[in-house]
Amino acid sequence: MKEAWRTSVENLDILRTSFHFSVEIGRWAQVVHSSLDFKWTTEKRQSIDNAAGDFIRSLHFDAEDAFHRPPVYLRHVSSSSGEDYLIVVLHHALYDGISLPMLFGYVKAAYKGDPPSTTQFHTFSRRIISLEARATDYWASRLKDVHPWAFPRRVPSTPNAWRASKAVNAPKETIDRFCRRYEVSAQSIAQAAWAKVLVISSKHLDVIYGQVVSGRTMAGSENIIGPVFVSIHPAC
Amino acid sequence: MRTAFHVLLTLSQFPVVFEVVVNTASDTIELRSAVAVNEEVVKVVEQLIGNFESCITYLSESPNEDISLPDVGNQLTSGWPVHQPRTQEAEKPADPRVVETIISELSAFLRISAENLREESSLLSLGLDSLKVTTLSHRLRERGISIQPIDIIRAGSVRGVASASVRESEQDTSSQEESVSELDQLLWQDLPLESIRLDSDDQVEITAATALQAGMLSQVISMWIRGVYQVLTGPFS
Numbered sequence: 186m187k188e189a190w191r192t193s194v195e196n197l198d199i200l201r202t203s204f205h206f207s208v209e210i211g212r213w214a215q216v217v218h219s220s221l222d223f224k225w226t227t228e229k230r231q232s233i234d235n236a237a238g239d240f241i242r243s244l245h246f247d248a249e250d251a252f253h254r255p256p257v258y259l260r261h262v263s264s265s266s267g268e269d270y271l272i273v274v275l276h277h278a279l280y281d282g283i284s285l286p287m288l289f290g291y292v293k294a295a296y297k298g299d300p301p302s303t304t305q306f307h308t309f310s311r312r313i314i315s316l317e318a319r320a321t322d323y324w325a326s327r328l329k330d331v332h333p334w335a336f337p338r339r340v341p342s343t344p345n346a347w348r349a350s351k352a353v354n355a356p357k358e359t360i361d362r363f364c365r366r367y368e369v370s371a372q373s374i375a376q377a378a379w380a381k382v383l384v385i386s387s388k389h390l391d392v393i394y395g396q397v398v399s400g401r402t403m404a405g406s407e408n409i410i411g412p413v414f415v416s417i418h419p420a421c
Numbered sequence: 422m423r424t425a426f427h428v429l430l431t432l433s434q435f436p437v438v439f440e441v442v443v444n445t446a447s448d449t450i451e452l453r454s455a456v457a458v459n460e461e462v463v464k465v466v467e468q469l470i471g472n473f474e475s476c477i478t479y480l481s482e483s484p485n486e487d488i489s490l491p492d493v494g495n496q497l498t499s500g501w502p503v504h505q506p507r508t509q510e511a512e513k514p515a516d517p518r519v520v521e522t523i524i525s526e527l528s529a530f531l532r533i534s535a536e537n538l539r540e541e542s543s544l545l546s547l548g549l550d551s552l553k554v555t556t557l558s559h560r561l562r563e564r565g566i567s568i569q570p571i572d573i574i575r576a577g578s579v580r581g582v583a584s585a586s587v588r589e590s591e592q593d594t595s596s597q598e599e600s601v602s603e604l605d606q607l608l609w610q611d612l613p614l615e616s617i618r619l620d621s622d623d624q625v626e627i628t629a630a631t632a633l634q635a636g637m638l639s640q641v642i643s644m645w646i647r648g649v650y651q652v653l654t655g656p657f658s
Binding site for chain 2: 215
């Protein structure tokens with residue numbers, strides 16, 4: 186298993202990517218290394234309980250230099266009851282939801298000694314940035330007279346992230362039936378609901394908000410292991 | 422001005438209502454149909470819609486203003502202005518191979534005989550909705566035709582899709598690509614190579630991070646949100 190992961194890190198440039206911030210330019214750079222930085226550790230413990238939490242608490246990412254090495258960490262945990270676990274810690278700058286099963290599929294193929302050829306993320310990232318530039322120009326021009334509005338905080342200001350939620354009491358069958366009737370997806374309904382929340386909260390009829398898109402519709406992006414998600418599309 | 426014609430047909434035991442809406446303000450003609458859900462009837466309706474489209478296209482694209490159509494066509498079209506095609510999409514010749522591929526994919530995907538599909542066939546009339554266009558976009562990409570789902574809806578017709586996909590390949594992105602290269606150059610100049618390399622043999626390649634990568638890196642540093650990390654565990658042997 187360890188060798189399968191080593192082969193994967195050797196072959197996939199996104200797993201050999203570190204990040205550096207240029208103060209002068211005000212941009213993050215991603216740096217692909219030819220040298221291998223393979224951070225595999227082993228741990229024996231009484232129980233597997235809390236192993237993942239303990240592992241991630243031992244890692245620190247509160248400064249820019251924490252990313253000067255590729256943020257990929259692997260830990261093999263053996264419990265005294267004879268169980269073996271592998272804990273994989275990856276920063277979200279290295280993957281998206283579609284990548285994960287592909288990454289594990291790649292490791293599995295490497296384990297069997299037959300890793301497939303794959304398109305590297307960095308051959309693609311320039312295209313993503315180029316698209317971002319074009320989209321930014323477009324939306325900046327389109328929204329030039331729009332004024333930002335801050336969502337009112339319901340809790341006192343805190344340095345940490347905060348989250349609020351409210352359960353929707355509609356059963357899944359009702360939502361599915363509604364979607365079929367109007368030929369829309371559940372996501373469309375959620376977006377319409379969010380737009381309505383914004384309209385009511387802001388007391389403005391014209392609202393705009395962002396929607397993260399996968400970016401996997403770009404030609405050639407289907408099999409790339411990496412954070413392909415292109416951008417956040419404004420929805421009006 | 423909107424003018425509507427209603428036609429009630431009875432196909433087998435199923436009633437079918439057609440509504441033709443002529444909107445002179447937006448220069449469009451819409452054919453709407455309400456039909457009981459029955460595959461046989463739907464096939465007949467699709468054929469009728471296809472024939473209707475052919476008539477309309479013939480009317481709108483024919484250089485000869487003195488048009489005579491057989492049967493029902495004359496009654497429906499009396500007094501209508503004859504328009505030349507308005508949009509560039511309609512004028513632009515589509516690559517016949519691309520059109521052929523799109524028709525064959527559409528035919529397999531929507532289970533409609535390819536004979537009933539024409540360049541000017543309206544995709545929405547054929548039953549393509551916002552959910553189906555995503556699948557169609559994937560299927561077309563597998564056949565080497567790259568087009569976003571939203572552009573399929575905008576294109577409206579087989580010919581429109583063919584033209585839009587051609588345009589995508591011809592799209593000029595050179596100015597943006599130049600600025601991306603310039604950005605990479607600046608990063609190369611600004612970042613000290615000796616502090617970037619992991620060891621003396623390390624060969625590095627520097628490119629700008631994408632916007633969302635940058636956003637998540639900055640977010641983690643400022644808030645150290647553990648949730649941005651994916652912790653994956655699983656037994657293995």
